[in-house]
Amino acid sequence: MSRISEERKQALLRRYGSKMANVKAGPGAMKMPGPGPGPGGRRGGFGGPGPRGAMIKGGKPKNASATINRLLAYIGRDKVKILFVFACVLGSSVAGLGGSYILRPVINNLVSAGSAEEKMRNLVMGLLIMAGIYVVGVLCTYLQQKIMIGVSQNALVRIREELFAKIQKLPLKYHDTHTHGDIMSRFTNDLDSVGEMLNHTMVQIFSGVITLIGTITLMFVTNWILAIVTIATIPMLFYAGGFLGKKSRKYFAGQQQALGAVNGYIEESITGQKVIKVFCHEETAMEEFDFLSDDLREKQIKAQFFGGIMGPVMGNLSQISYAITATIGGILCLTANFDIGGLTIFTNYSRQFSRPVSELSMQMNTIFAALAGAERVFEVMDEAPEAEDLQDAIAICSEANPVEGARRIKGEVVLKDVTFGYVPGKTVLKRINVTAKPGQKIAFVGSTGAGKTTITNLINRFYEIEEGEIYIDGINIRRIKKDSLRSNIAMVLQDTHLFSGTVRENIRYGRLDATDEEVVAAAKIACAHSFIERLPEGYDTVLEGDGANLSQGERQLLNIARAAISKAPILILDEATSSVDTRTEKYIERGMDRLMKNRTTFVIAHRLSTVRNADLIIVLEHGEIIEQGTHEELLDLGGRYYQLYTGAVELD
Template identity: 65%
Template sequence: MARSLEKLQKQYSRAVAPSGRGPMAATNNFKGKPKHSRATVGRILSYVGKYKHRLVLVALCMLLSTGASLAGGYVLRPVINRIADAATPAADRLSYLAAMLGLLAGIYIVGVVSSWLQSRLMIGVSRNAIQAIRDDLFTRIERLPLRFHDNETTGELMSRFTNDVDNIGLMLDQALMSMVSGVINLVGTLAMMIYTNIWLTLITLAFIPVFAFGGQVLIRRSRKYYAAQQAALGAANGYIEESVAGQKVVKVFNHEAECVQEFEQLNDDLRHKQQKAMFYGGIMGPVMGNTTQISYALTAGIGGVLCALGRFDVGGLAIFVNYARQFSRPINEISQQMATIFSALAGAERVFSLMDKEPEADAAAQARVPEKLDGYVIMDDVSFGYVPEKTVLKHISLYARPGQKIAFVGSTGAGKTTITNLLNRFYDIDSGRITIDGIDIMDLPKDYLRKNIAMVLQDTHLFTGTVMENIRYGRLDATDEEVIAAAKTASADSFIRRLADGYDTMIEGDGANLSQGQRQLLNIARAALSKAPILVLDEATSSVDTRTERHIEKGMDTLMKDRTTFVIAHRLSTVRNADAIMVLENGEIIERGDHDDLLAMKGRYYELYTGKSELT
């Protein structure tokens, strides 16, 4: 258990992607800059572009709300000047004030309503776009060939849906809007400042490089600590996740104390890094704020002097200071949103690159197919490797006549499951030929092929839903009676009836509320429901007791009748009655024949059967 902290962090900082939120999220972009921004932006726009009319409205609202805030600020100038003018009678001053306040209220109401409308419209647009992106992504993932999943972890794939898509959403909801409205604000405010007083504007502008430099220094620092904090957070989260998921193993090996100790170390490291990150993130606001105050003070001072000299009006000075204050806001906003936008673009790039992955090709999708297959399977000199460097199956040749039962036996990793993976084209062979009823499987549409091969996979998988629904997965148009009959064939009926709600019992989390053997029975029932002429049973009964197994076997006999069946089993008793048994070793068939032939051969099978070999 002596994994070093560093190693853990490296491991998890990759696995647990930062959510992109938190105090410094806006100034950080961990996953690298997008490489093809223009193409990516274009593609995002294609999702948003459907809502052109709404977007035009959004832009209009944005202009209105920015205009309102600038105009509202400007109205104060004559108000202050008139109020400060001692020459006007008090009653006139007050009625003028009242009128202007009314005008101001009107302007601000327009501003508020338009910004409300703007964000409402935009959120609608962005959520629709995100829904479409998620749909497209999921559709593509469902169609990817199995080979793709060999190289991609579930976690990585999940983070496309969670982090990356979320970030795009964040960008569309807020960042893009704030950025555009920030630019409009910036230009508008600057124009108003120049209009009010060009000299004061120049003084304010002179301060910008100072802010920029100070800000940069702080940002760089906090970015460093924030990154460290994210990595530490990832490490701690990953550790928690792993320990929770592996609770049983932890307890079996009595590792609780070590686990806690290791976690404490990670936790302490996290606290330390968080302190630093929060400190630098926290002081940034006040430091920048104070620098800004100095600039206001200076502007106000110089403006005051100008007023005293009679070259500027008090109302003008008041609104100018106000504009100057507003001026720095969009600058900060834009620079913050830039980071969000960059990380969203990087995320979008990953999402789109996944969407562009070649879906499982099916050259024969439109091929003409026979009404019904008999299930005459021939494998002719088939070789295959999951990766080019390593051949897993070498020169496999065999045949199975309709209704025959062919068994594969052999040590773990010999290639038994692989043979069945080739049969229904989970993977395509490298050389050789596989035919069913004389037709090369490459010339059969994949969905047709798979409909004709019922499989009980080695790793059982159940979905959230009732027992009935899970069995019906084997053939969606099956009636309840057919489902129950299939369950009886698989000897699953009696245990299902003993469940709390019988066939309506909900199956949770991949069947966690069932025993391993019960899960297998449901999988067999699924296959039993199918009317496919070819049946593959990969360790179908490995987890059920021998009595139940014998029970199933009776059902199986009905199931296998008239079907070509491939059986893989470690328990040799279950394959004894096969028409032919293939003994696989290292991807080669080293012996073949029926049970008696093989025993007479006194070779590998004999060793396995009589227990002279360690294997199986």
């Protein structure tokens, strides 16, 4: 029996975005905690500013017609190919109908009076005509499928590229409130569902409509009485299809959401596998995954059941229609001189009449899965991007790396009465005033959640401040282009990240136009050159899995080298040595000392020994500055910093 409580189940479904269809909150249901201190508090990939419940919105597609119109807009860019595909579909459908109609004279000729030789000649001629018509139909079908697949893949490329481009433009807040696994699920599972629909279903819909119209027309031409009898069964087919389709759409939307939840949990579990093992939570992780997997299974069973049952139900209903038509047609042959050939092709048309409806019904699972997936993709595309730069925004550059047309800065940073909160009504910073002169080293110390990292996020404009102003060399950062601003601020974080590629490419990521000589120089500044030389291929050694073949300290040295090569006049060090051993810390500190030379530096550190030589130490508590001064001044003051430094109290 699972040890997961109902409260924990509710929390899992909320956190990973699955709609709570089967878990009801009782009086003691656990509530998800409110927004945390922001990215500064996200040390394990969990938490962050904003409720996890905002991750995925449940329910059926809000506006299926709008989603379809958006998808059509993507394939509509290949209008010429689409028109040719429709022409081929028209040719294929007409060939199918025309080939069937040839049966009438062929059969009537066989049952009529005449010589055997004449009947054989007419039979062969009729079969040859049918064969020619069907060959044309096969050729049209081949062309329509081949071209349509190309059109649909072009549309998928456009959607995928626009989605990835939108991800790059979304503010940091979006990534802090959405799991990576769910975002990846929209790129893979959801887009695959859309591709399946565009590849086949679009053509089948058009083909079905043409076949339906042509069949009805030929049925009336053949026998209007039987045509009315057959059409009378349409309401029965549409009612059944509509009922099952409504159910199917609802459950397919839930299936896609549950799939995103499972992917999100897998991504976080794999990323945090060491933490799971350290705290012996393997069984708990398996039980939680089993719960989310079971939730996905239940939604998939319902979705696949209603999607899969539609075909058999519609097929059986069409057999009833066929039986009624054949019976009445036989009576008409006996009583109203209705020809045998006419009855034959009419019963064939009655099958063709129900076939498009049945085929579309069988495709409903694909359609609804695609619509649900497309809506999740468009949800990301419709997210508000980062605020646009002002029209008169300017570019800046450092004196060490001048850019034509950009204003050169020395690195003075001033925060004036800055107030900020990640969520309205919850203030994280309160009237912060800081002045950092060019080349100065400013250190922030204080308890976890005091707002240290938040200040650096505001300097980068990862978040927009609510009140107050931030200036760089007297220029309000709102008037500076974001790309220009961030390219002049180098960051070395506690959580290192290396991309798949060579060591040289990872260092050059700080400035893509850097030469090989500059890469080596940056590595020497970071004290990384010696260990890089010892790697199998030196600077051309390929790193995979976020640099898994390097130690934590070596990865951090590469991050420092990446910051050094940027030539940014402003540097942010966010607990860059907190996760390494003392010996490695000395190498990293030596590299950082070289890196900080002639740069305005903001240092966030829990180890107070690393900030003793700072020009200004700022002590933060609950988002407010309670003390500031040099190391000696704060010790003489005997306040909070003194207590922290002497161990009278500890950083929590």
